[in-house]
Amino acid sequence: MNGEVGIRIKEKNIYVPTMVPILEVIQETRDIKTFRVQRPSSFFYHPGQFAEIFVPGKGEAPFSITSSPQEERFLEFSIKRIGVVTDALHRLNPGDSVGVRGPYGNGFPVSSLLHSSLLFIGGGIGLAPLRSLINYVLSPQERINFREIILLYGARTPQDLVFQWELKRWAEHRDLTLWVTVDQGDSSWSGIVGLVPEVLKKVVEVEPIGWKSIVCGPPIMIKFTIKALLEMGFQVKDIITTLEMRMKCGVGKCGRCNIGPYYVCKDGPVFSYQELQEMPEEY
Ligand SMILES: Cc1cc2nc3c(=O)[nH]c(=O)nc-3n(C[C@H](O)[C@H](O)[C@H](O)COP(=O)(O)OP(=O)(O)OC[C@H]3O[C@@H](n4cnc5c(N)ncnc54)[C@H](O)[C@@H]3O)c2cc1C
Ligand code: FES
Numbered sequence: 001m002n003g004e005v006g007i008r009i010k011e012k013n014i015y016v017p018t019m020v021p022i023l024e025v026i027q028e029t030r031d032i033k034t035f036r037v038q039r040p041s042s043f044f045y046h047p048g049q050f051a052e053i054f055v056p057g058k059g060e061a062p063f064s065i066t067s068s069p070q071e072e073r074f075l076e077f078s079i080k081r082i083g084v085v086t087d088a089l090h091r092l093n094p095g096d097s098v099g100v101r102g103p104y105g106n107g108f109p110v111s112s113l114l115h116s117s118l119l120f121i122g123g124g125i126g127l128a129p130l131r132s133l134i135n136y137v138l139s140p141q142e143r144i145n146f147r148e149i150i151l152l153y154g155a156r157t158p159q160d161l162v163f164q165w166e167l168k169r170w171a172e173h174r175d176l177t178l179w180v181t182v183d184q185g186d187s188s189w190s191g192i193v194g195l196v197p198e199v200l201k202k203v204v205e206v207e208p209i210g211w212k213s214i215v216c217g218p219p220i221m222i223k224f225t226i227k228a229l230l231e232m233g234f235q236v237k238d239i240i241t242t243l244e245m246r247m248k249c250g251v252g253k254c255g256r257c258n259i260g261p262y263y264v265c266k267d268g269p270v271f272s273y274q275e276l277q278e279m280p281e282e283y
Contacts, residue, residue, distance in 0.1 A: 015100025123217025
């Protein structure tokens with residue numbers, strides 16, 4: 001060893017999650033639950049970022065962080081049950097633990113939204129990432145930095161509306177104009193009935209100059225909503241949306257989520273429509 005002293009610096013393994021307790025579980029709809037978990041120390045994030053949630057013995061999956069970063073005590077994730085990991089998550093209760101690693105992704109471009117009016121458009125569980133940004137911009141510290149705020153939210157039926165408790169709060173909020181629509185009403189529903197893009201053109205009357213629109217939802221809803229926004233006069237750079245790809249590592253290493261030169265987990269999942277237009281067709 002020539003008298004050299006070898007120093008091994010132990011690098012942190014980025015794939016090891018931090019185990020945290022579940023504090024509360026809220027049944028949102030038949031197949032969606034919101035999980036409130038303890039926020040790990042040194043977990044700082046921006047609205048629109050996501051985390052990998054790990055269930056011991058089952059695996060991990062990416063989920064948008066739906067709580068606002070200003071909430072210091074906990075993180076919230078709203079999770080639809082569709083397969084192995086989400087089914088295991090839905091069986092957990094307060095007091096059980098899950099692993100959290102992240103935050104990952106670029107998040108919403110908050111600085112480019114400053115001093116604009118914001119038109120949020122959400123479909124189904126797509127309200128989850130928007131909720132983080134909505135509560136962020138409505139907070140007393142940030143409200144002054146944004147102008148008018150509108151949310152148009154739609155789901156298939158009244159029973160599929162997520163965050164009904166939050167929608168009630170937002171409906172009474174003096175700084176937010178809320179429109180809620182369902183594709184199919186029923187006897188319990190006295191609100192708007194219609195697909196999001198159609199309702200958008202009918203009820204939301206805005207002069208697009210000075211507005212930004214942030215759209216999250218199923219791909220088909222995003223497609224027709226963007227078409228409607230363009231017809232209303234929105235420019236491609238003022239429409240912001242998210243891409244949901246299958247992911248594995250979440251940190252731009254495994255290549256699972258790439259579109260041409262982009263890694264959706266790292267360069268996204270938030271993109272302007274202008275950026276999407278410049279991407280290869282495959283998305
Ligand atoms: C950045 C990001 C944010 C997300 N945020 C949320 C969120 O806030 N709430 C939420 O409920 N879900 C969210 N998802 C989707 C979530 O990651 C998947 O539902 C989850 O990975 C499914 O895991 P599973 O083991 O239960 O399903 P699996 O057993 O792996 O799969 C079950 C079925 O679902 C399909 N599937 C799984 N993942 C996806 C996907 N990403 N896109 C399309 N089809 C898929 C599979 O092909 C299969 O048919 C997000 C995904 C990404 C990439
Ligand atoms: S998920 Fe591995 S590179 Fe994006």
